Amino acid sequence: MSVTFADVEAARDRIRSYVHETPLLSSHQLDMESGATLVFKAEHLQKVGAFKARGAANAVFSLSDMEASSGVATHSSGNHGAALARAAQLRGISAHIVVPENAKLAKVNAISAYGGRVIRCESSLAAREAALERVVKDTGAAIIHPYDDARVIAGQGTTALEILAQTDRLDAVVIPVGGGGLLAGSSVVFKTQSKVKVYGAEPASADDAYRSFKSGIRVISHTPKTMADGLQTTLGEQNFAIIRERVDDILLVSEDEIVAAMRLIWSRLKQVVEPSSAVTLAAVLKYPELFQNQKVCLILTGGNLDLDDLPF
């Protein structure tokens, strides 16, 4: 079951009253420094401070009353957890969120603030899945996977619909890839509605999407070690199928390049974004041959981080 452009349009109509239409931001100085015309889609200003509000809302409001009656559950290192807790609260149902012990405090607090029940577990994917299975057995809650879910992918794709409505003559778009929900959903939109080149950007030290894309075989076991905590997840199966077909390339960036790009976003755009958001600008600066003199949209995916634990 793949995701179609019509699915994304339906998602847009379904979640319209639950999410922000976020603005595009730009900086004359950053344009000069990059040699390109950059527009930044400000999903860090989205509800819950991340694009994840879109997919979670689409999934929760896609459930029948019967399916929704026992609540929803997921495992998440943070933003999807908060987004799901919020969507559940809006629908008046319960949310059970399995959170790995290495999750950032700011993200865990957000889950609780939206009335979500936090269940802690070890950091491995196996531990997360085992804990989630127990929760579902106990509660009967409907699982909403953070990214390997067609409803979530369609919801994240609404970001791309907004971008195309807000600007024109785009040459390329650069999107962070972790589990691949945003990249997959957005690529469906861009590749059916435009000629825009679609690039994923990924930390070199969490390069499962890159390796999967290059080899054609999905990497399902890896040990990421990146400050971009939102991109530690493993590329999903449905996500990979879409990304293989529709994405032009995946670009790797180092941890130092992420920090440098994050500094630029903070100091030029004056925006508080988390490291995961900075991989896009890092990629644009690292591969000028791809982006020089082009109009490029970069998605700032989230702005949730511990201010006491900054990389500078």
Add this chain to the structure above:
Amino acid sequence: MSVTFADVEAARDRIRSYVHETPLLSSHQLDMESGATLVFKAEHLQKVGAFKARGAANAVFSLSDMEASSGVATHSSGNHGAALARAAQLRGISAHIVVPENAKLAKVNAISAYGGRVIRCESSLAAREAALERVVKDTGAAIIHPYDDARVIAGQGTTALEILAQTDRLDAVVIPVGGGGLLAGSSVVFKTQSKVKVYGAEPASADDAYRSFKSGIRVISHTPKTMADGLQTTLGEQNFAIIRERVDDILLVSEDEIVAAMRLIWSRLKQVVEPSSAVTLAAVLKYPELFQNQKVCLILTGGNLDLDDLPF
């Protein structure tokens, strides 16, 4: 010579093509936490990252060709210096900026980036004025004082014109006060065009405006010690005359309250603002009896700071 509403309108027309119309920002969470409806005027997204771009542009483009021919000069701990350098660059004239040794690096770098000539001096007001006098003697440049100048005050007041055009039913506005240019210029607009209450907000450890306002006698000598480096300046003479007449009150906040408010702005609004900008939210949170259930506009004055030197 005081500043009239007509002066502010003329400034708006004069600088229109040189400054941004900055947006108003809001946060549902901050509204809940403050018990008020808060709108933040995003002057940290202004050109040069501060409202100072307005006053400097108005002053530089008010000069006759003869007056402008030898360039402009000022002393500034930062944002006005960068703003003046930029305005001079736009007009094609030179700018000589006297900068105290305690100025923040990010601000000094910005002056150079706009082609301004940086002249370093000691931090005291006396040292700054002596250095400026030498520069003017050497170059014949026209002095553009950072705040005690009617053209600058009128320029800063254009911020208030935009606020009134962008929102309605405001009950109060809270504005940082250092030298008093923004507070004076804005109060001229609010008090002639609306019934809005106008409050200044000031660090308790740089309380010369507060003491001047309460005593009716301008404090001209003080030794400020605040992290809000933009508010260390001494209240200007013209500024005081306007503020005495038009401002409802000046509210003091502690350094700890500034840090706490700055954290909230960074984490809720996802905006990088300098400490000077945070005194407004600090004041709203400290004096709930003044602001509960009201619609309040807070001016975020600037976003220039060293990311390696954060208070958290």
